[in-house]
Amino acid sequence: MSSLSDSERSNARLGLWLFGLYTLLYLGFVLISAFSASTMETKVVAGLNLAIVYGFALIIIALVMALAYGVLCRPEPAGGQAAPPTAAADTEAADPQDGEDGGREQ
Amino acid sequence: MIYDPSPIAVLVFFVFVGATVGLSFFLGRKAKSSAGYFAAHGQIPWAVNGVAFAGDYLSAASFLGICGMIASYGYDGFLYSIGFLAGWIVALFVIAEPMKRLGKFTFADALDSTFDSRGIKAAAGVSTLVVSVFYLIPQMVGAGSLIQPLLGFPHWVGVVLVGIVVITIVVTAGMVSTTWVQFLKGSLLVLFSAILVVLLLGRGFVASPDAFETLGPISPTEAGGATIAGRQVLPAEGGWQEFPELVRLADPEGGFDLYRSQPIEGGQVLLRQAQAITDADGVLLVDGAPRGRGEGEKELRPVGRLSELPEGQESTGPLGPVSFFTTLSESKVVLWRNLTVNHSDGTKTTVYYQKPTDGNEVLRPGEHPKFAGIRGESLIGKLNFLSLMLALFCGTASLPHILIRYYTVKDGAAARKSTIVGIASIGFFYVLTLYLGLGAMTSGAMDLTDSNMAAPLLARSINTWLFAIISAIAFTTVLGTVSGLILASSGAVAHDLMVGVFGVELPEGKKVRVAKISAVIVGIIAIFLGILFKELNVGYLVGWAFSVAASANLPALVMLLFWKGTTRQGIIASVLVGMVSSLGWILLSSDTYKSVYGLDPESAWAPFSQPGIVTIPLAFLTLIVVSLATRSDSGSNPLATD
Known part of the structure; x- marks a missing residue:
């Protein structure tokens, strides 16, 4: 398991971008709550206050981002093990990791 | 316990637990290896x-x-x-x-x-x-x-x-x-x-009538008197002395009725009924009487109600996921808080008292004592x-x-x-x-x-x-x-x-x-x-x-x-x-x-x-x-x- 395949690498990069984005949103919520709690009482949409709108939004955005990640991720080589970037699917049987993995699945 | 166990609940409960254990026996027969036991293969x-x-x-x-x-x-x-x-x-x-x-x-x-x-x-x-x-x-x-x-x-x-x-x-x-x-x-x-x-x-939502008594408004001096509304006030002895806002009226059937005085506008006070539970060497007393449902016994009552709905409605009828919050924010809720009275003999009384609250305030962060810090000035x-x-x-x-x-x-x-x-x-x-x-x-x-x-x-x-x-x-x-x-x-x-x-x-x-x-x-x-x-x-x-x-x-x-x-x-x-x-x-x-x-x-x-x-x-x-x-x-x- 020394190196990652291209698709695993790009998936990991995508994951980190989405993670950074969500962290900023979460940080915004926590900082407003901690340092300006009264802002959370402001009515923003349809008579709902910021606390409820932001809170629900954090949950819904988490789901949307998770789904987006699921759709955008590139498929890994079969078995999901660390095939070298250049390895095609048919050379994988030679990878000792796959042997172990196959045994585990029996 | 403020409610009785129900036979239906007991039945459903045992069916659930029985089914769970049965299922795991059934599925577990196959798991003999480490890979099976720890990681389900x-x-x-x-x-x-x-x-x-x-x-x-x-x-x-x-x-x-x-x-x-x-x-x-x-x-x-x-x-x-x-x-x-x-x-x-x-x-x-x-x-x-x-x-x-x-x-x-x-x-x-x-x-x-x-x-x-x-x-x-x-x-x-x-x-x-x-x-x-x-x-x-x-x-x-x-x-x-x-x-x-x-x-x-x-x-x-x-x-x-x-x-x-x-x-x-x-x-x-x-x-x-x-x-x-x-x-x-x-x-x-x-x-x-x-x-x-x-x-x-x-x-x-339903605006329910108050199951608890409220006395007043009366003047603070009257609230400190020996009788209130014709009923005898028990003297504040022991740990009760530390809480002058708690007033106990004698109950002829045993124990007392507890009230907490809260100031309102115009210098008057309202006495809202509270509930007390005392643990005296393993014997539980509710409002000074033995806990239970028999004669001369008392039991804590269930709580939680809206005292007022917007525009004086009695009930709202079906609500949507958004109007649930908007209606609540314009209503008044009665929450309950508690305090502990320590008596000199080491026993403790927990007093639960009413806290009428604006609906707005239960829809924002910072009400819980553990979170109240975010409304304070201190950085800690x-x-x-x-x-x-x-x-x-x-x-x-x-x-x-x-x-x-x-x-x-x-x-x-x-x-x-x-x-x-x-x-x-x-x-x-x-x-x-x-x-x-x-x-x-x-x-x-x-x-x-x-x-x-x-x-x-x-x-x-x-x-x-x-x-x-x-x-x-x-x-x-x-x-x-x-x-x-x-x-x-x-x-x-x-x-x-x-x-x-x-x-x-x-x-x-x-x-x-x-x-x-x-x-x-x-x-x-x-x-x-x-x-x-x-x-x-x-x-x-x-x-x-x-x-x-x-x-x-x-x-x-x-x-x-x-x-x-x-x-x-x-x-x-x-x-x-x-x-x-x-x-x-x-x-x-x-x-x-x-x-x-x-x-x-x-x-x-x-x-x-x-x-x-x-x-x-x-x-x-x-x-x-x-x-x-x-x-x-x-x-x-x-x-x-x-």
Whole structure:
């Protein structure tokens, strides 16, 4: 398991971008709550206050981002093990990791 | 207990538990090898595993603790929901796929995958054990408080019962049956919570008449007189002297009626009825009379109502998901708070009094005493809040019973898909918690002595069958989470410590046997701790477990994946420093002083009670410093992606 395949690498990069984005949103919520709690009482949409709108939004955005990640991720080589970037699917049987993995699945 | 056990509830309960145990016997027959016992042969379908994530994760703390906290204090409990869900983002985007790629059975496997070091196995194994046991305590406490009203048994019977059932499940079956039990329980929990919310919205809000008496308005001098409204005032002797606002009127049938005077406009006061419960050497007195329903006995009354709806309506009729909040924000709610009267003979009286509150105020953060810091000026209170939110964010992805679930699916893609399914079910459930909690707050069915029962009691106020089903699901929720945790700890003992650290050569069958023996031992320890800590708040204890998990496990895991300079010694030091510092901080915090040791909270060492904001960075820093110092004697870390 020394190196990652291209698709695993790009998936990991995508994951980190989405993670950074969500962290900023979460940080915004926590900082407003901690340092300006009264802002959370402001009515923003349809008579709902910021606390409820932001809170629900954090949950819904988490789901949307998770789904987006699921759709955008590139498929890994079969078995999901660390095939070298250049390895095609048919050379994988030679990878000792796959042997172990196959045994585990029996 | 303010309500009688119902035969339907008992019946449904035993059917549920019986079916759960039966299912695990049936599924467990096949699991003989280590791969089967610890990781279900990696053959669980990802969709099932995803719902099982929800089953593992939505523990007693989520269902009982969060709903209870929202029902007593409003929005603040929902902060836990938000933090618990946000943690899954870390799990999905950063941890899930590498965990699956690196490990075999346990979290220590993943940490140790490049170094093959006994030290790492030992540190990770011990931290798995510590976090699991910490997380087990609130689950056991929750189980005890569920059993009490449901079946009428004492608290400890509930704890022992959970312990025995769970040990049976884990010993007979391992990961296959644990997963299926979690799947069933997770789907039932989300489904029935949704049904409950639909029924709740269909019922709408009702402004109920006050079941408690209010005297006045009268002048303050009159309130201090020897008789009020023609009734005799009991003199304030002993501990009562410290609370001049509490007025006791003699009750000719025994005991007293308690009132708390609250100033209103124009210099007058109102006397609102309160309730008192005294523990006198094991004998419970309610409002000065023996507790019970017979003649001359008194019982605490259920509470929770809206005193006023917008535009003077009596009831709103069916509400939508948005108008539920807008209506509540324009209404007035009667919340209850408590205070403790200490008598000179060592007995204590807990007084519950009414606190009329604007609907607006239960829909914003900062009402709960633990969160009130964010409305104050002091930085310490704000830091405590930030610290908790950080621990919730980082904790999910480092919980051992969540981490082991990544080994039950076939590959990284399946790990990713099942995490997405998990996020969907868990997120949906957490949206429901706000409705359930606020619904319970206004249901008129709340038990003042046990906020953990808010959600089941809300169900009871709608339909007895629903109460029975919800309680049984809540109980299997505990069963499921506890079995996952015990499985994670038995894996740590058998796989990481025995084989990895002490070098004991165990053939396949023996390894499973050692794991099963450790499961029994951890289960027995959990039973004892559950009985010992029964006074502590379930949701709060879970916050601590998250802090320890986040401080001990997350820094090592993240740095191993993303920093080439990470060394073996760095990982060991980081796990140990994170674990010891967060545990130490918790043991020296004011909350532990107050509720565990019974000492003066002012004398506590730790400046605030949530350690995360200090100990998580500390563990990162330790890893970096130690790795830099020991860089020469091990090669660069080949796992890091950059």
